[in-house]
Amino acid sequence: MAMLKIHGLSPSTFTRTVRLACHEKGIDYEMVDAMPNNIGPLNPFAKIPAITHGDVTLYESIAILRYLERVFPGPRLWPDDAVAAALCDQWASAVADSLANASLRYFAARAGFLPVPAEMAQKYLAKTVEVVPIFDRQLGKHRFLAGEQLTAADLYLYPLYAYFPDVPELKAIADKAPNCNRWAAEMTARPSAKATEPSFKPQIAA
Numbered sequence: 218m219a220m221l222k223i224h225g226l227s228p229s230t231f232t233r234t235v236r237l238a239c240h241e242k243g244i245d246y247e248m249v250d251a252m253p254n255n256i257g258p259l260n261p262f263a264k265i266p267a268i269t270h271g272d273v274t275l276y277e278s279i280a281i282l283r284y285l286e287r288v289f290p291g292p293r294l295w296p297d298d299a300v301a302a303a304l305c306d307q308w309a310s311a312v313a314d315s316l317a318n319a320s321l322r323y324f325a326a327r328a329g330f331l332p333v334p335a336e337m338a339q340k341y342l343a344k345t346v347e348v349v350p351i352f353d354r355q356l357g358k359h360r361f362l363a364g365e366q367l368t369a370a371d372l373y374l375y376p377l378y379a380y381f382p383d384v385p386e387l388k389a390i391a392d393k394a395p396n397c398n399r400w401a402a403e404m405t406a407r408p409s410a411k412a413t414e415p416s417f418k419p420q421i422a423a
């Protein structure tokens with residue numbers, strides 16, 4: 218089978234989601250450094266990651282994860298049960314929408330990648346304060362985000378949440394989310410998390 222190539226950058230949370238999936242499923246891959254501004258025709262929407270696998274080119278992390286799930290053997294990232302699989306999709310989507318549009322934007326604003334007025338950054342922070350308790354309540358009920366087994370949903374949440382300790386305002390939110398922290402500690406101990414630790418991190422001004 219052709220070698221899978223992941224085009225992206227190690228600090229990118231969505232790139233890390235795809236890399237985590239590969240490690241969890243035992244898929245060999247090659248990283249090809251790419252930025253949103255030079256990913257070119259691999260993603261006409263100018264976002265990372267994209268993958269190439271033989272003749273196949275794909276972007277959008279959820280499409281990539283579902284492709285990997287269908288094409289490669291190894292541990293399943295979605296449960297077989299229809300309701301459990303839908304819940305996995307629900308939580309993955311909630312992270313990629315509600316949390317990413319809050320905490321990732323705040324992080325990007327603080328790191329200087331997203332030049333928005335301070336007022337807008339505060340809105341992202343306020344939204345993060347609002348949504349983190351929803352994840353915390355869910356993780357108070359289950360070992361993993363979509364139930365008792367690791368699923369794709371965890372692979373969405375982990376790269377985002379792993380940045381919280383790096384920004385004092387996000388850390389203050391995480392400090393009030395004991396179930397997220399219990400889950401994050403378990404995730405951090407997994408070989409997949411260790412293997413995908415960002416090779417560098419954006420500098421955050423104090």
Ligand SMILES: N[C@@H](CCC(=O)N[C@@H](CS)C(=O)NCC(=O)O)C(=O)O
Binds near residue numbers: 231253264266277
């Ligand atoms: N929906 C996309 C989101 C990808 C995404 O937003 N990636 C970020 C990096 S983590 C990016 O490329 N941002 C550049 C931009 O939005 O201009 C996916 O799931 O792959």
